[in-house]
Amino acid sequence: MPELPEVESVARQLRPRLVNRRITSVWTDPQSRFVDVQAATGARVAGLRRRGKYLLAGLTAAEAPRRELVMHLGMTGAFRFRDGDWTPDAYVRATLTLDDGVLDFRDVRRFGRLTVVPAGDYSTIATLAQMGPEPLGPDFRPTDFHAALRRSRMPVKAQLLSQRPVAGVGNIYADEALWLSGIHPRARRVGPQRAARLWGAIRQVLQAAIEREGTTFRDYQMVNGQSGRNATFLIAYGQQGRPCPRCSTALRKTDVGGRGTTYCPRCQRA
DNA sequence: AGATCGGCCTGGACGC
DNA sequence: TGCGTCCAGGCCGATC
Numbered sequence: 001m002p003e004l005p006e007v008e009s010v011a012r013q014l015r016p017r018l019v020n021r022r023i024t025s026v027w028t029d030p031q032s033r034f035v036d037v038q039a040a041t042g043a044r045v046a047g048l049r050r051r052g053k054y055l056l057a058g059l060t061a062a063e064a065p066r067r068e069l070v071m072h073l074g075m076t077g078a079f080r081f082r083d084g085d086w087t088p089d090a091y092v093r094a095t096l097t098l099d100d101g102v103l104d105f106r107d108v109r110r111f112g113r114l115t116v117v118p119a120g121d122y123s124t125i126a127t128l129a130q131m132g133p134e135p136l137g138p139d140f141r142p143t144d145f146h147a148a149l150r151r152s153r154m155p156v157k158a159q160l161l162s163q164r165p166v167a168g169v170g171n172i173y174a175d176e177a178l179w180l181s182g183i184h185p186r187a188r189r190v191g192p193q194r195a196a197r198l199w200g201a202i203r204q205v206l207q208a209a210i211e212r213e214g215t216t217f218r219d220y221q222m223v224n225g226q227s228g229r230n231a232t233f234l235i236a237y238g239q240q241g242r243p244c245p246r247c248s249t250a251l252r253k254t255d256v257g258g259r260g261t262t263y264c265p266r267c268q269r270a
Numbered sequence: 271a272g273a274t275c276g277g278c279c280t281g282g283a284c285g286c
Numbered sequence: 287t288g289c290g291t292c293c294a295g296g297c298c299g300a301t302c
Contacts, residue, residue, distance in 0.1 A: 001295065033278090053296080075295060076280080091280095109279045110294065127297065154273070161296080171295065214294095218282095218294075258275070259295065 004168025005209035011222035052167030066119035068233025146195035157185035158257035179236035184270040
């Protein structure tokens with residue numbers, strides 16, 4: 001489940017090997033969620049950045065308007081270069097041939113997406129178009145965050161997963177941040193003080209996870225094939241039945257907005 | 271227009 | 287052993 005720290009780790013490994021390369025040909029699996037990726041053929045990759053859980057590669061080509069290759073890893077997406085230890089793989093859904101190598105997009109469950117759009121035009125990608133501020137950037141401020149949470153009556157966890165109040169938080173880090181800030185995932189009203197605590201908790205759990213190159217719970221792998229090291233540091237996500245480190249109450253698993261949710265029934269308050 | 275819910279997709283865990 | 291069922295969940299689109 002690649003969320004912001006996982007996608008950031010992928011971006012850091014992908015960037016030096018993709019930027020300034022020319023894409024000489026493109027292959028995509030017709031059964032997967034790919035749109036206009038052929039339009040990347042012949043272009044040069046001018047830059048690679050992360051926005052929430054998306055990777056955005058700027059593309060330049062002679063006699064053509066600027067475009068962007070938008071990449072989302074879905075649940076099981078991973079990029080791998082065909083290096084020395086490469087072997088054929090039935091789960092490769094797309095291949096970008098570069099002027100100096102071959103980059104595969106492997107995705108067992110086909111939730112990943114690759115799309116080429118006019119540069120900056122995300123109108124066909126609603127989640128990206130409506131995405132909230134980067135949680136580790138200067139535009140993410142406690143007061144604005146509180147105001148954003150007040151604009152909806154959905155449970156706070158569902159709001160986080162919507163990507164609108166803040167970018168890049170998924171199921172793992174939502175559970176972690178809500179535990180850290182002592183807020184019940186089903187809370188529908190979060191006051192300014194609790195919003196500020198959640199603001200800080202989101203930044204804290206994401207920053208720590210980036211430093212450990214993400215959480216590998218099942219499938220997530222970096223471009224070099226390695227796993228992230230954050231899984232053993234999780235306090236809430238997937239830890240149902242274990243004692244809460246704050247109050248020793250057994251963590252409970254429930255369902256919020258159709259997503260598995262683990263929380264402390266005693267010290268996370270609605 | 272916002273909220274809700276089912277569908278997508280596959281492998282793995284589990285029960286009988 | 288083998289089969290069936292359920293679960294994981296980011297995002298999208300249909301529907302209310």
